[in-house]
Amino acid sequence: MAEAKFEESFWLDTTVDKREREGLGDALAQRARSGRPMVGFQLKNADLAGIDLVNHGEHAGYQLRDADLYRANLHGAHLFALDLRGSSLMKADLRQANLHCADLRGCNLLGIRLDGARLDNVIWDRQLLQERQGRQRLRSGDCTGATELFQEAEETYRNLRLHLEQAGLFEQAGRFFHREMVMRRLRMPRYSAQRLLSWLVDLFSGYGEKPLNVVLFSLGLIGFCGLLYFLVGVRLGEQTLGLALDRDLLVNLMDLLNCFYFSVVTFTTLGYGDISPHGLARPIAAFEAFVGSFTMALFVVVFVKKMTR
Incomplete structure (x- = not known):
């Protein structure tokens, strides 16, 4: 035998x-x-x-x-x-x-x-061997060794991503692309604008692989700005909508819902005009409208990228 x-x-x-x-x-x-x-x-x-x-x-x-x-x-x-x-x-x-x-x-x-x-x-692993080893080196203070391992991890993720794309396995390829970009970020200078920008792109969209991140960020910003409008006040005609401790709970709740509505139309830049900002609400509305237009464009790009694979 x-x-x-x-x-x-x-x-x-x-x-x-x-x-x-x-x-x-x-x-x-x-x-x-x-x-x-x-x-x-x-x-x-x-x-x-x-x-x-x-x-x-x-x-x-x-x-x-x-x-x-x-x-x-x-x-x-x-x-x-x-x-x-x-x-x-x-x-x-x-x-x-x-x-x-x-x-x-x-x-x-x-x-x-x-x-x-x-x-x-x-x-597959959620994190490849070199990435895990690199993070261990980083925790122990060996930044040079960690950077070398992160470079190997980036090369490995890229190699696997390319072969998975060739095989038509785009979902897994997208996950490896995300890890590839994370490894690239970890090799950047720790306190650099480039690394901060890369982190923000990851946070908002997962480097284009996580459209849900864009949706959650949008909902979070709409809710946060809605609360700010409720605190500083907005106007509906001659009436001020906002927190008023001398009014009952139901009236304040209705004003809060109206502020959330105003936040939605501001974020989406619809601008119906029925509710308008005044005072401190104006810079908040300007900021939300700017970020909202950018975020919606980002969502379209990320969504189309995922759906056209």
Whole structure:
């Protein structure tokens, strides 16, 4: 049997060059089918092209966890639902491979080659390995090391995003684009206008990937300005609408609703003219109208970007 040619220690030996080992792919596939654990396997530079590691007839795939697959040749490999958590796939060749439902959490994916790979339903990390390590370095005070890791994370996110876009998986590609831009921001000088602007774009729209952020910001600004109008007062004809402690609760509540209405028409720049600002309400209305026109344009751009993918 193919797997019998390789002792248990062979799979864990870091000193053995597995590049030219004949029958290695068949032996690994046989080992997987045996049901014995495959943890920490050292497969650096291994030629595993076309290997079949699919657990046929079962929902759960095989496990190949914490493996070193640096520069491994997995071209055209069948890896459906394979559990690769914690493995190093750095610069591995996974072109044309089937990674459908594979678990890649905790993997080092720097420089991975994924041209033509099947990537639907892959289980990804919310934060890639380099990002987590970079944040740990940042907390420990190692800014230089953190910046280098953030750069690697940005490159990895970009690489994954491009391949996901090619595969038509735009939702996941959008998430990786957002993380890519966050990594770029974290490499900027900490107290710089450029970094502040990048943070604001992220806050308001998630770098164009989160239209809900624009909606929530709009609702928040409308509500905040409505409360300010209620405190400083606006006019409905000759009548002043605003907080008046000498009036009963119902009247104040109706005035508050009218102030929210005025905030909506000001934010959207409709300007019906039935309610008008005066005094301190004027600069507030001018600010809200300016921000509102900008925010609505931003929402259209973000929404169209998401819907046209």
